[in-house]
Amino acid sequence: MFSGLSAFPLTPMNESGIDEAAFARLIDRLVAAGVDSIGALGSTGSYAYLNRAEREQVTQLAVAQAGKVPVIVGIGALRTRDVLDAAEDAQKAGASGVLLAPMSYQKLSEDEVFGLFDSVTRHLSVPLCVYDNPTTTHFEFSDELHGRIAQLPNVRSIKIPGVPVEPEAAKARVDRLRALIPSHVTIGVSGDVLAATGLNAGCDAWYSVIGGLFPRTALAITRAAQSGDVHQAMRLSERLQPLWELFGQYGGSLRVMAAAAELQGLTESPCLPLPLKALDGPGKQKLATLLEALELT
Template sequence: MEFPGLNAYLLTPLRDGRPDPGALERLAGRAVHAGVDAVAVLGSTGVGAYLGRADRAETVRRAVAAAGPVPVLAGVSALRTEDAVRHAEDAAAAGAAGLLLSAMTYQPLTEDEVVGLFADVGAATGLPVVLYDNPTTTHVAMTERMYTRVAAAAPVRDVKIPGRSEDDEAATRARVGRIRAALPPGTGVGISGDAVATAGLLAGCDAWHSVLGGTLPRTAASLTRDAAAADEALRDRARDATARLEPLWAMMRAHGSLRVMAAVAAHLGLADVDCLPRPLRPLAAGERGRCAAIVTELGLD
């Protein structure tokens, strides 16, 4: 396990179609000041798949500089293995502490092809790899058998698993136990899917890979601390906080977490309203207003 705790996934805000360095630095600074355990760039929230090699490398360099002592995870996923290898090499040169890697596909991938991708990228640098399982975005569904094979072929130190809205805490705990049994001892298991992340933390996940943490880091950090506590009163407070955030979760379900967090960042003056790469577009004015109202009414930060 290399990256326990709150892993804050930053937007990569654009201005005039190029990464906006000031916006990225503001987001990274907020996350560090809030006490996050790691900063992640160029994941699905960080629109890495939409950026060219030079912009991706520069984004990692700026994030590392802004994060100071806080480790930076760099997304290196690409359709072609050779591109993912180049991104990994660039991230290592820029000072990243670890690599976020998912299997992305246009043509369906076989299990052997997924394992080969991780083996090739893992061999390119000496950095630890976070196996980034994000089937909603990548359309590659990982199985426990695939976790086992990938972890045997690459320097995987942590696995980011997608949360399931249909699972309660007991079902999540059982699932996390099965995944741990499929991995080498000491491999971290982190949860994603902000609306269900509390269940994962309460079930014993080591990390929260959080979209919320990249834009509203104090809110996410408080929730993470309570959910990871031994005190049942604090754990209940985490459950209550998650339920209180339902208006925000509902916006994410309706419009996608990326667009919602971009709207929140714009409301807070952290990024331009139109900060997403085309063909993505910002939420309509009414929806942005709803996001702003939720942040204000709930006192999120």
């Protein structure tokens, strides 16, 4: 479950509620493509914008629609109490694992983050993936903190925010972290532009944004890296450079992927919770041209 391609789909919605039909279509695409796991309610899934009932609704639908494909559910929240509630709901719904980022309004200390994971893992009966995402949480894990948390019960993976661009530096980064964690804890790369580099450097998994919408494209990169074909994995990733540049231009992947889903007819417009908005105008037109040229699947 915490290796290979973990695909993170959007949670299509508007101010009236979750678009269950659109969400089911996205999950069906992932199952048909053969992804290794599905990450529901990650950052791409807009978990931070949903209340408890909405999260429970999405979790139940994801698990039911995914069939035999493992579903990892995001449980991050501002208060430990609410994280524990989300964990309980995910477990009751049949999630195979959970994903936890240390969300905060006040910046957290290392002791506070360790305390969060210590509290949550004591109440879990499913595996947990540590979500290291300083872009959204504004908390930066040290490798030493990862090492402490990785010793806690039920911790099975660490989702790191990319690796250095240079292959040798990327391998050194992964090796340094791996030396501090137990052998049963996997390392997964996020930040799609660096996914091929991370996989080639020894990461076990790719926690993928584009995999949530274009799973076959992401699987081709993943399987090439898993088979040891370093050059093919990099070639396939470099082909997507115009898409990676759009991510950078528009503040990340979420707005771009939302617009892509709309252009592909997989969701209605709008499909993000306000005040967030998908690309529009010239940006969306540029994306449409790019999607046609790249023929993503």
